[in-house]
Amino acid sequence: xxxxAPCQSVPCFCRASGSVFAIPRAPRQVRSGDxxxxxxxxxxxxSQGVVLREKAAPCRLTPIEKVVxxxxxxxxxxxxxxxxxxxxxxxxxxxxxxxxxxxxPVRLSRLRADDVVRFVRxxxxxxxxxxxxxxTSALRSFLHYARYRGDIQHDLAAAVPTVANGTPQRAAAITxxxxxxxDWDCELVK
Numbered sequence: 001x002x003x004x005a006p007c008q009s010v011p012c013f014c015r016a017s018g019s020v021f022a023i024p025r026a027p028r029q030v031r032s033g034d035x036x037x038x039x040x041x042x043x044x045x046x047s048q049g050v051v052l053r054e055k056a057a058p059c060r061l062t063p064i065e066k067v068v069x070x071x072x073x074x075x076x077x078x079x080x081x082x083x084x085x086x087x088x089x090x091x092x093x094x095x096x097x098x099x100x101x102x103x104x105p106v107r108l109s110r111l112r113a114d115d116v117v118r119f120v121r122x123x124x125x126x127x128x129x130x131x132x133x134x135x136t137s138a139l140r141s142f143l144h145y146a147r148y149r150g151d152i153q154h155d156l157a158a159a160v161p162t163v164a165n166g167t168p169q170r171a172a173a174i175t176x177x178x179x180x181x182x183d184w185d186c187e188l189v190k
Contacts, residue, residue, distance in 0.1 A: 063106045064097045071145055079141075089138035095123065096139060108151035113159035116143070120161050132163045 045051040061069065072090060075081045081089075097106055099119050120139065124132035143157040 067106050068094050074145055088134055092135045092138035093142045108146045116156055116159045117161055136160050
């Protein structure tokens, strides 16, 4: 049989008599609004000068994060994509860049069509159909942006494979849309 937790007491001060007394109080779990209440209380204490404001440490962005943030600003401000699209696109773009460039400098001019196809085939095979289609949309959007900025010369968005609808063998059904658009003997593909 479980025992109840012992009651805790909260010391209180009576202004009228000047005496200190204890009010029994049962322990309680942290509730969902507690963090927000504490944050408001800390904001109040900071405004009164009781608690010092936190100094945010300047964070250094990795080369990938710089590119991702610039793309995010572009699709948010210039293309006016929905917040849901922005939130869903960023992880795919970040993973693509990490896969291609690792921790080194991001040189988008070195991307080739086969890099794009290889990444999409590998990544989409692990995703649900709708997420795989979202992956291809995110990559197409990013590659259009990179071409718009002049970071890449060729239309690599055309190299993003399409994802077949609803088949269990969809990993095998991810086909390069660009086969008929690209000369496979050209330098872009090699």
